[in-house]
Amino acid sequence: MPWRLLKRGLVGGREPRFFPEERPLKSRYDVVIIGGGGHGLACAYYLAKEHGITDVAVLEQGYLGGGNTGRNTTIVRSNYLTPEGVRFYDTSRRLFEDLSGELDINLFYSTRGHYTLAHSDGALRTMRWRAEVNKHHGVDSRVVDRTAIAADVPFLDLDCGGRSPVQGALYHAPGAVARHDAVAWGFGRGAANRGVELHQQTRVTGIRTEGGRVAGVSTSRGDLECGAVVSAAAGSTPRITDMVGLPTPVRVFPLQACVSEPVKPFLDTIVVSGSLHVYVSQSSRGELVMGSAVDPAVLHSTRSSFEFVEGLADRLLDLFPFAARLRLMRQWAGMADMTPDFAPVMGTTPVAGFYLDGGWGTWGFKATPASGMTMAWTVANGRNHELIEPFRLSRFDDLRLVGERGAASVGH
Incomplete structure (x- = not known):
């Protein structure tokens, strides 16, 4: 019998909540993250843990980890074709190896x-x-x-x-493989325990800009002001980028x-x-x-x-x-x-304060830790982390594409 279960039976008491009680939605946050999947929750976790930015709201239209994070097939690898891809995904794979201990949750990493x-x-x-x-x-x-x-x-x-x-x-x-929902839950709990607010059943309906800069977000539960918005919305990315008038090649x-x-x-x-x-x-x-x-x-x-x-x-x-x-x-x-070159779109955008984490196609799960870490650094410093600079949106304008089709089209 597991010691934890035996202790609970002998000592009694209630098992603590996995997530803290959800708080009311405030009228203003420093950072709003759209998308409560692995990437959004990892970004929130590293913002709080590495940069001390805790006035953060993660807005999820459904439930945490219920989008692509809960629908993928859990493969973790770094055998990509381009130097940019190999460096990024191997950073993520290495983070995965110690993630169970860091997040205090069994990810069944194998x-x-x-x-x-x-x-x-x-x-x-x-x-x-x-x-x-x-x-x-x-x-x-x-x-x-x-x-x-x-x-x-x-x-x-x-x-x-x-x-x-x-x-x-x-x-x-x-x-390797890992348990996908546990990755999202672990990052979410780690972020929430550091003061980040997680809001489920909260759909973003609009993003307000003033003078070319993000000023606020409209949701199904009301409007709020913010200094920065991170879009980590996977298949909803085109809907979010349309809200700020930002054209992307994401399909x-x-x-x-x-x-x-x-x-x-x-x-x-x-x-x-x-x-x-x-x-x-x-x-x-x-x-x-x-x-x-x-x-x-x-x-x-x-x-x-x-x-x-x-x-x-x-x-x-x-x-x-x-x-x-x-x-x-x-x-x-x-x-x-x-995306046309089978690589993600990450980092800063022409809209000040609007950060994009999208275009993941079939290879987003394995990128979760590195994506969260680099996007948090980018938001905290206002410029792209060196690992994601090759994945900037402007590469489609200056034709500096990252051709990953040969290693990403079905390898997941």
Whole structure:
């Protein structure tokens, strides 16, 4: 029996609340963060912890962690293609490793190893390219052959039913999974315990500017004044940026996923195939967690579809034929805010006091700690943190794009 439970039974008393009591919405804050998911809550946490900025309100239109943070597939990795991406995501991965202790919550962080399969000569060349970039920045990635894959993932059909034989793979040893909702809750509790206010069921309906600067926010619960606004609204990013007249290239596409019934553990790695548009890992409960690429049409919706499950099942069975006997337990969708170069948009904007954390597409969860840390620094200092300077919005004007499509399109 856990000691904590035994102590509660012997001593009695009530378990303390996970979050402090919600306070009434004030008329003014130093900083308002739009979005109570992982990124918004992490930003609030680091603002309070690292910079002593606690007059902060996090406004969430639903419930904490109920957006994309609670709808992703929990993969953490840093085997990206560009130097900018590798540096950023490896910072985030390293923060993840110690996050359970820092936030005093079990995130079920589990290092698994991450295989990105190559089914063609062209794909194998890209894997070698990524491996060299990763190694240059101290990230453990290497190209492995079919023999190594077969030894580590014995249930994988390397011939894929004869349709798209696997030629090799990029193996990223630090690849991991973590419990997504606990990440949001941990950051939220850490922020709230330091004085940050968390307001659920509070929809932002407008942002007021004066002289080109943010002056206040209108919500479903009333208006308030503020000195700075951070948009961490994921699939709602275009709606928020429209409120300040800020054009961005962000477009929103549904991203679907599903899980199978739990089975005896057999897959202790993460397997991704960009060519087949499928990825799969096995949860600590034995479920297969599966997903694919984003849907092909712009749509602000979280409705899942039979077409997704049908197509995913067909491709998954090329890799794991025996999975045909498994039942699907549930499926869901999130809203992926995509950019043309498959990299995020972060930092300052032409509207003074308005900070943007968006364009995360399919790779936002793994960025949570680093995003919160760098955005908090940016707000506190009024200029972009060096890690996110390459992701500034103005890169689309001066054509200094960060081309991550080769490493981000389905790898999640």
